[in-house]
Amino acid sequence: MDAPERDSVRGVQADVLRRLDLSTPSVARMYDYYLGGKDNFLVDRECAEEVIRKAPHVPFMARSNREFLRRVVRYLAQECGVRQFLDIGTGLPTQENVHQVAQQVDPRARVVYVDNDALVLVHAQALLAENPNTLAMGGDLRRPRDILDDPHVRGVIDFREPVAVLLCGVLHFIPDEVDPYGIVETLVGGVVSGSYLVVSHAERHGDLVPVTAAYDRASAPAVLRSLPEIAGFFDGLELVEPGVVYLPLWRPDWAVFTEDLRVRAYGGVGRKS
Ligand SMILES: C[S@@+](CC[C@H](N)C(=O)[O-])C[C@H]1O[C@@H](n2cnc3c(N)ncnc32)[C@H](O)[C@@H]1O
Secondary structure, three states, rough: OOOOOOOOOOOOOOHHHOOOOOOOOOHHOOOOOOHHOOOOOOOHHHHHHHHHHHHHOHHHHHHHHHHHHHHHHHHHOOOOOOEEEEEOOOOOOOOOOHHHHHHHHOOOOOEEEEEEEEEEEHHHHHHHOOOOOEEEEEEOOOOOHHHOOOOOHHHHHOOOOOEEEEEEEEEEEHHHHHHHHHHHHHHHHHOOOOOOEEEEEEEEEOOOHHHHHHHHOOOOOOEEEEEEHHHHHHHOOEEEEOEEEEEHHHOOOEEEEEHHHHEEEEEEEOOOO
């Protein structure tokens, strides 16, 4: 087969559908299953169920991650005046997606979604078809320069203005040998002062270590990291209060309960000064 056409243009493309791999559990579709979505297949559900058997709080973690993302985007749009969002590792569309939260604050807010999962692209492109300030495109976090230089991305995002780079629930799919810190440095290097980096990341905690075996047969391995390792992604940036904390503790909308602290994932926001 010829090389597939670029999938960064709008519209569902046949080559994307042809590339759907239904034999390997997809980390995007497993996440959709944790969130109660319907965009997953038997192979994903079996792997996700294995994860849940080993760590029953994982679906709760997934929901906490979505809540964190919603709070962060609202904070950045409302309190910090950010109008451009580059969301890498987008996930399947669910409720209160980044563009919906940001465009509630300002309908002109611009959002680029980048993911390397075929089904994510199909759904995101369908959802965004009528939205002129957004773009969903195929791309790989492991090649950050390609994302920054992509003409479609640059058609939506003006890199002379601040950008929020969202890396939520995705850096824990990037093994150390692929240099996740270098990837973040490249992305932060590509945006102007006044831009933000948002990271959420699973913790290397005894509760989660048993799930890594299931992810070894999925589309990407789960790479758990310690708090100092996760905080290291913000080196050189000013951390927004309250710093890098368990997800429910990041500017919560209401009281945080002890049960919430079973979320073994950290999140934070850093500002490029
Ligand atoms: C756990 S979901 C997180 C979705 C969303 N960011 C959120 O926080 O709710 C992780 C997403 O990252 C994507 N992903 C994993 N590795 C990636 C890579 N190397 N490049 C781009 N996307 C990737 C997966 O396809 C999946 O959609």
